[in-house]
Amino acid sequence: MAGPVQINIPSIIINGAGASDEAAPQAVRAGLKRVLVVSDPFLVEQGLPARIADQCRQAGIESHVYGGVTPEPTDVNVEEGLDILGKTGCDGVIAVGGGSSIDVGKGIAVMAANDGPLSEYAGYHRIPRPGLPLFAIPTTAGTGSEMTRVTVITDTRRNVKMMMLDAHLLPTAAFVDYTLTLSMPRPLTANVGVDTLTHGIEAYVSRKAGTMTDALALSCVGLVGRHLVQAWKHPGDHEARKGMMEAASLGGMAFANSSVCLVHGMSRPLGAVFHLPHGLSNSVLLPAVTRFSVPAAPDRYAALARKLGWAGEGDDSQTACERLVDGLQKLNDTVQIPGLRDCGITQEALTAALDKMADDALASGSPQNNPRVPTADEIKSLYLEAY
Numbered sequence: 510m511a512g513p514v515q516i517n518i519p520s521i522i523i524n525g526a527g528a529s530d531e532a533a534p535q536a537v538r539a540g541l542k543r544v545l546v547v548s549d550p551f552l553v554e555q556g557l558p559a560r561i562a563d564q565c566r567q568a569g570i571e572s573h574v575y576g577g578v579t580p581e582p583t584d585v586n587v588e589e590g591l592d593i594l595g596k597t598g599c600d601g602v603i604a605v606g607g608g609s610s611i612d613v614g615k616g617i618a619v620m621a622a623n624d625g626p627l628s629e630y631a632g633y634h635r636i637p638r639p640g641l642p643l644f645a646i647p648t649t650a651g652t653g654s655e656m657t658r659v660t661v662i663t664d665t666r667r668n669v670k671m672m673m674l675d676a677h678l679l680p681t682a683a684f685v686d687y688t689l690t691l692s693m694p695r696p697l698t699a700n701v702g703v704d705t706l707t708h709g710i711e712a713y714v715s716r717k718a719g720t721m722t723d724a725l726a727l728s729c730v731g732l733v734g735r736h737l738v739q740a741w742k743h744p745g746d747h748e749a750r751k752g753m754m755e756a757a758s759l760g761g762m763a764f765a766n767s768s769v770c771l772v773h774g775m776s777r778p779l780g781a782v783f784h785l786p787h788g789l790s791n792s793v794l795l796p797a798v799t800r801f802s803v804p805a806a807p808d809r810y811a812a813l814a815r816k817l818g819w820a821g822e823g824d825d826s827q828t829a830c831e832r833l834v835d836g837l838q839k840l841n842d843t844v845q846i847p848g849l850r851d852c853g854i855t856q857e858a859l860t861a862a863l864d865k866m867a868d869d870a871l872a873s874g875s876p877q878n879n880p881r882v883p884t885a886d887e888i889k890s891l892y893l894e895a896y
């Protein structure tokens with residue numbers, strides 16, 4: 510028997526239409542006096558961060574906005590936000606946006622209480638002190654970052670996407686308001702939706718999976734099976750958007766307490782080198798990596814195929830696994846995820862980056878959680894297979 514496992518999820522989760530309006534009252538309850546709202550330029554232009562900041566002001570809390578988060582965020586974003594936080598004396602952070610804004614919010618909240626540098630905290634359980642209270646309001650469905658003790662920040666000196674996992678990164682409260690995702694355009698819905706699916710799949714097949722994370726992971730995958738294509742086809746469908754938002758949060762709870770595996774291990778270097786969005790870099794790898802991994806855990810992958818509705822109870826594991834691999838490719842095609850070669854990457858550039866990407870993938874630790882643990886050469890072949 511394996512030893513006990515630690516599960517971390519936010520202690521306050523408010524789920525449903527209008528949940529984001531609860532952030533200001535909860536900030537009052539938490540005793541916050543001055544909050545920094547962290548978001549990105551697009552959302553600033555749309556007005557959501559200002560709305561949250563206004564609600565805080567009306568509730569008697571001073572608020573400031575850092576709106577400079579870039580997609581696939583960097584240590585520079587954390588430093589910029591930290592600078593404003595220091596100058597304004599904020600005692601809490603409200604991150605509003607996709608995984609990028611929430612991850613930067615996490616970085617700012619912990620760096621307010623730790624000496625750093627941030628790169629010293631890459632890896633597992635390395636952050637010495639708890640950070641400031643952090644509220645997370647996701648607008649994509651999504652990374653699940655609102656539920657996770659994980660942040661992913663690019664180290665601009667080494668051009669490496671650093672993954673940090675530590676209970677001190679966990680949001681104090683998550684506000685899961687699917688209505689904020691109604692505005693997502695189709696390519697974003699597709700990218701982040703397949704990221705969610707990848708979280709559910711990897712959490713379930715991981716060597717670190719357990720009874721509690723299995724329940725979360727299977728719920729996530731089932732919701733994606735029911736709602737992703739519908740949300741992509743009909744962006745205004747509330748039921749589908751709600752299903753995907755909840756899938757994203759469940760997926761976050763699952764993978765952060767189990768783990769991600771080879772897809773995420775390989776997608777981070779791909780994103781760092783070629784500047785692909787996180788969801789897209791996972792999606793292009795998911796079918797090939799699943800094909801590679803299935804033989805090491807056929808019953809687990811078969812259960813996923815059934816949960817997605819792509820195989821029936823009567824199908825044996827081998828058939829169900831074949832359906833899964835085919836289904837993942839078909840899903841990519843349906844929601845128009847381009848292949849790697851259509852992402853502006855030449856075969857020469859990919860080949861030239863293979864050694865670094867395989868080394869960085871293995872160094873992240875994620876491939877070692879995969880049911881089938883690859884060698885560096887196998888990782889390189891998988892990148893080429895996905896091309």
Ligand SMILES: NC(=O)c1ccc[n+]([C@@H]2O[C@H](COP(=O)([O-])OP(=O)(O)OC[C@H]3O[C@@H](n4cnc5c(N)ncnc54)[C@H](O)[C@@H]3O)[C@@H](O)[C@H]2O)c1
Nearest residue numbers: 551580581607608609648649652654657659661692693787
């Ligand atoms: N911490 C974690 O647990 C975790 C898990 C998975 C991924 N990630 C990280 O999350 C980041 C990706 O986050 P993401 O995929 O959510 O995208 P994102 O936050 O980078 O946002 C992508 C774009 O979508 C826009 N956008 C956000 N919400 C929108 C909405 N409702 N309507 C229209 N446009 C909207 C943003 O302005 C931005 O331009 C990556 O850096 C990835 O590594 C973190």
Ligand SMILES: [Fe+2]
Nearest residue numbers: 652704708787
């Ligand atoms: Fe992810």
